[in-house]
Amino acid sequence: MRIALLAAAAATLVATLPAKAADLAATAVSLREKALVDSTAWNVVESLTTEIGARPQGSPAMDRARDWGVAKLKSLGFTNVHVETFEASSWLRGAESAEIVAPYPQKLQILGLGRSTPTPPGGIEAEVALFKSLDEMIAQPPGSLAGKIAVVTQVMRRTQGSEGYGAGVRARGGGVEAAKRGAVAYLVRSISTDDTRLPHTGGATMSGIPMAALSPPDAELLERMVARGKPVRIKLAMDSTYRDKAPAYNVVGEIKGREVPDEVVIVGGHLDSWDPGTGAIDDAAGIGISTAAAKLAGAQRPRRTIRVVMWGAEEQGGSGAAYAAAHKDDVAKIVVVSESDLGAGEIFNAKLPLGSLNHPAMRAFSGAVTPLKVIVSRSPAQSGGADTEGLRALGVPVAEFNQDVSRYFDLHHSADDTLDKIDPKELAQNVAVWAAFIYTVADSDIDFRKTAAEAK
Structure with a gap:
C-alpha cells in the first residue's frame, strides 16, 4: 500500500512538470526510495565512533579522524580527496572534581x-x-x-x-x-x-x-x-591545557559533474567532537548523512560537482572561517552550501534559499520529500549550519534541514552521545531528504542568487 501511494504521488508530480523537471522529479523519488534502505550512513557513523571515538580539536584522536576521513571518502568512490590544514584553538580536558564541603x-x-x-x-x-x-x-x-x-x-x-x-x-x-x-x-x-x-x-x-x-x-x-x-561551600579542582593555535583539518572529497564541473554543491558535517561520549549524534551522524546522500546523488552523474566537506573544528571554532578564507575566490561557482549538525532525528522542516520555491528543480525536491512528512517552509533559509557561516557571509546561498531535536539535547555534549542512541530508520530518512536536494540542485541549472534577487 505504501509503495502504491508513493508511486501515485510521484506520477502526479511528474505529470505537472516540464520534461526536464519531470526527469529530475522521477530520479529524486527513486533516490529517496534507495536512501531509505541504504546502509552507507549507518556504516560511516559506526566506523567513526568505533574506530576513532571522541575527537576533540588538537588531540591525537583528531589526527586519526583526519586519516579516517581520507580513507573513508576514497573507499566510497570520491575523487580529489584531500586535507586542507589550518590552525585553530585547542582546549583539552584534564582531571576534574567538585564537591560540596558544607553544610x-x-x-x-x-x-x-x-x-x-x-x-x-x-x-x-x-x-x-x-x-x-x-x-x-x-x-x-x-x-x-x-x-x-x-x-x-x-x-x-x-x-x-x-x-x-x-x-x-x-x-x-x-x-x-x-x-x-x-x-x-x-x-x-x-x-x-x-x-x-x-x-x-x-x-x-x-x-x-x-x-x-x-x-x-x-x-x-x-x-x-x-x-x-x-x-553552601564548594571545593573545585580542574585541570586543562589550552593552545591558541593547533593544527586542524578540513577533509574534502568530490564527485565531479558531467557538464559543469566548476559549479559546486557543498554539503557536509563536522568531524570533531567533544570528549565525554563518542561524538555519534554530534556529529558523526552529520558526516554519515551528508556522505551517504552525496554518494547516492553522485551515482546519477549530475551536471554539477558535489563536494563533501568534513569540517574539522566546529566545536571549538575555526573550520568554517578557514574554509571560507581558502575558497574566497571560488564563491561565485559555489551553488549552495549546507551542513548536517543536529543529530539523526527525522527532518520535519526544510528551508530553501530565498525565492526558489517555485523553481521546477525545487518543486521536484518538494514533491520527493513530502511523503517523508517534511514541510517545505515558505520562509527562506537563514543559516546552513555553523561551518557554512563564512561562505554565507561571502554571498553563498544556504539551505536548512531542520530535525526533530526533542531528544537531541538529552544527549548532546555528554557521555550519552553514543551510537546506540541513533535510530537507523531516522538516519535513513535524513539521507533521503539530503539526497533528493543534492541531486535536484546538482542536475539542474537553478541559480539561487538569481531567484533571491528576483524575490527582493
Whole structure:
C-alpha cells in the first residue's frame, strides 16, 4: 500500500512538470526510495565512533579522524580527496572534581567548559552565590561576587526545533559576567533537557576563571541547599591545557559533474567532537548523512560537482572561517552550501534559499520529500549550519534541514552521545531528504542568487 501511494504521488508530480523537471522529479523519488534502505550512513557513523571515538580539536584522536576521513571518502568512490590544514584553538580536558564541603558534604558531577581556566594546584574552595537565571546574576553590581563561586541554574526548555537551545545556551557563556563581578569560578546547569546525573560540556568564552557545567540533578540539589539558608561551600579542582593555535583539518572529497564541473554543491558535517561520549549524534551522524546522500546523488552523474566537506573544528571554532578564507575566490561557482549538525532525528522542516520555491528543480525536491512528512517552509533559509557561516557571509546561498531535536539535547555534549542512541530508520530518512536536494540542485541549472534577487 505504501509503495502504491508513493508511486501515485510521484506520477502526479511528474505529470505537472516540464520534461526536464519531470526527469529530475522521477530520479529524486527513486533516490529517496534507495536512501531509505541504504546502509552507507549507518556504516560511516559506526566506523567513526568505533574506530576513532571522541575527537576533540588538537588531540591525537583528531589526527586519526583526519586519516579516517581520507580513507573513508576514497573507499566510497570520491575523487580529489584531500586535507586542507589550518590552525585553530585547542582546549583539552584534564582531571576534574567538585564537591560540596558544607553544610551537607556531597560529591557533584561536573564537566569543564571549553576555554575554562584551570584551578590552582590543590583546587579552590569558596561559598556559592546562586542565581536561577543568567539575567539575575548579570543584575548584580561589580564586585558583588568577590571571592565566591557563581552558580546559574537556569533551565532549558525542550522543543522540537532548536529554539530551546538557542535561548538557553547563552547561560553557558556566563563566566565572563561572573568574572566581571569578582567570582572565582562559574558553574552552570548543563544546557540540556535530560534528568540524568551526566553533565553536558560545550564551548565558552575565555573568562580567566574556572568554568564548568553541573548535571541537572546537582544544580537542583544546590538550589535546595541554598534554600535552607545556610552558606553552601564548594571545593573545585580542574585541570586543562589550552593552545591558541593547533593544527586542524578540513577533509574534502568530490564527485565531479558531467557538464559543469566548476559549479559546486557543498554539503557536509563536522568531524570533531567533544570528549565525554563518542561524538555519534554530534556529529558523526552529520558526516554519515551528508556522505551517504552525496554518494547516492553522485551515482546519477549530475551536471554539477558535489563536494563533501568534513569540517574539522566546529566545536571549538575555526573550520568554517578557514574554509571560507581558502575558497574566497571560488564563491561565485559555489551553488549552495549546507551542513548536517543536529543529530539523526527525522527532518520535519526544510528551508530553501530565498525565492526558489517555485523553481521546477525545487518543486521536484518538494514533491520527493513530502511523503517523508517534511514541510517545505515558505520562509527562506537563514543559516546552513555553523561551518557554512563564512561562505554565507561571502554571498553563498544556504539551505536548512531542520530535525526533530526533542531528544537531541538529552544527549548532546555528554557521555550519552553514543551510537546506540541513533535510530537507523531516522538516519535513513535524513539521507533521503539530503539526497533528493543534492541531486535536484546538482542536475539542474537553478541559480539561487538569481531567484533571491528576483524575490527582493
